[in-house]
Amino acid sequence: MPDDALLGSLLAAVDASPDDVPLRLHVADLLAARDRLPEALAHCTQALSRAPGDPRAVALLQRLTAAIARPVEPGFDWGRAEQELGPLEAGFAQEYRPDAVTEDVERPSLTLADVGGMEQVKQRLEMTLLGPMRNPELARAFGTSTAGGLLLYGPPGCGKTFVARAVAGELGASFYEVGISDVLDMYTGSSERNLTQVFEAARRNAPCVLFFDEVDALGQKRSHLTHSSSMRNTVNTLLAELDAGRNEGVFVLGATNHPWDVDSALRRPGRFDRMLLVLPPDAPARAAILRHHLRDRPVSGIDLDRLTRSTEHFSGADLAHLCTTAVERALADSVRLGSVRPVGMADLDAALAEVRPSTGPWFATARNVVAFANTDGSYDDLAAYLKQNRKL
Template sequence: AVLDAARDAEPGCVVFVESLAAAAPDPTADGASGRGSPSALGWLLDRVRGHDTVVVVGETTDPDAVDPALRRGGRFDAEVRVGVPDPAARRAILDVHTDGVRLADAVSLDAVADRTHGYTGADLTAVLVDAATRAAGSAAGPPVIRQRDLEAALDAVGPSTLRDVSVQTPTTTYQDIGGLDRAKREVVRTVEWPQRYPALFERLDAAAPTGVLLHGPPGTGKTMLAKAVAASTDANFLSVDGPELMNRYVGESERGVRDLFERARRLAPAVVFLDEVDSLAPARHDTDTGASERVVSQLLTELDGLSPRGSVAVLAATNRRESVDPALLRPGRIETQVAVPIPDQDARAAIFEVQLDGVATGRIDTTALAAATTGYTGSDIAGVVREGALLAMEDHLRETEFDATDASGLVVTQRHLRRAIETTAPSVDGAG
């Protein structure tokens, strides 16, 4: 009946199949049902080929969930990806939807477009409707949308593309990381510059580095560095531990890698942080034919497909650089390697200052503390400060006979921190 109606339509007809994954699910997928629907749709597509005036268009949010038999020549032989709009497209969408809408002079649609990473056209419409509702509720006369109405609407209406994605908004800054000056410089140049200053790369026709490998002992600040660069660039931060993506079912680990990078492209600018990358992409051997081989191959494919302009940056971290597959570290992939070493004495003093910032203290000699903590990592020093705080509380409670109503005299002293050092040890084997 559909084909007959389409053939009779003048001058031609477009048959639109909505939610194609539901109408024609992949019969090999877990829980898939309705084998009759894909065959009926395939029958329709096969007969449409003989009618130049009839075109079938399908729509889906998950092409991998569609019956593969329909995604071939002669059926759905052309695929068009309709992605999430970039800042310029979001600005154009806002222009369309605010045509005829009263906006206050101080309203900056450019600022709204820059802030709405991951918002679709429908999301932006919802933001404007919410802002208009707020304006109408606070106006005696004709409503005028103000910048504060838009700010409130943005807080209330999130991007629909993030509803099933765990995305962090890091608050860590470079000032929160003591020492590591060389590592900070490399990360800023290779990850932050392409996202903050794309015009400079375009001017020199320079491709931005695709990825950075942070390597060093545990607790030296690799994760903090990744969060700091994401916060500095206002990029979306997608963090995943390598073991989280590994799945014993065939094909699931590769799908996890593919989905992760698809989300990152959708949410660009984005920073993808792969912690424990050596477990996700271990060095392969000639005899490898299993899951690790397929996962590494998928990861290499995703890295090779990233934009050369750095809209998606990859930060990987490992405690064992020699265990990472060498193909991952070639130019064009995770090509920049940044050592995050155990801090030296000057760096330890800086870390103590960062960790003690905001702590009620007496006179503290961070230089002496740094000299007494050879081999300690940043997380070790954070543990020393926590233990020192507990020792200070213990002394305070003993002195006040466990009356905690007055904490005005509670401070961490040099003595507390020296005692804490005596009861802790470096976490890295062989340090100290």
């Protein structure tokens, strides 16, 4: 099979099995070998979101970011290359803009009422963010400011992006989601330019919730970067844009699975100065998620209460995977029988024996952070949760 055909088949396999981390990393390796670095970085990021701390994924991320940040080698004769290439057609020159950012701004219709459970998260959002933004006069009277950003953190797959989108709906604002692949670029200076364009797009669409997913990758600790790394310039640009006096009506939210890897300068007042812990869904949220994923499928005899009790510490992504596994089992039986056999509790019990909560490794890391790196009390909410759930 030709290489391109093989890669196409593997990409299709990833689309069919998005949670297959080894497959996704293999595809990322192949894309990197073909100098398709942004695509490779996107797959590597998805792998890390599903398997935080995976050594192979971490090593690949470091290799890709280093390759993207690597400056063009000196000595290349651009004038001669231009002469050999000849004049570019106007259409091509207009379409190819390596520093252009896709302005994918949406207007969400959902609100926090659409978020099942998670009452503590909703209350904290109301107190720290939504209340002052809805009542700026009262906020000023009490000497508080609506400036600055909010950093959502917690285990992967627990709905941080969904919550951020609901915040935009609550405010009646536009929602602009930005991932690291939207910013990082292999050309020197392009990452910083992309980041500036992101903020400019958010200002044009104000009121706007500007949401940075995996902000630890964009704003990683500069002490971990070499002085020659262009990633330092990206972090500096992010700091400058957050400090800019032109962000009126732009509400900046960030999400990370590893807040301890975020540069401390990003946590200063006026930047991501507030943190909100987003934990695995509680019982009402799990029931709502399970009901959603089983809603349009043939089911029979489902004991939702028992299923909810059996899935404590499951992330939202784990619950979706659980339902998919049970459905696949019922579908296989239906194919053999030649007729529809509804999904039952036996299918879900079998899936429960196979699918385990993915949040365990994250909490193992978090426990060490709470024990040794919580001197300023930033992770007191996390410490309280771990104290109540000692088995994690």
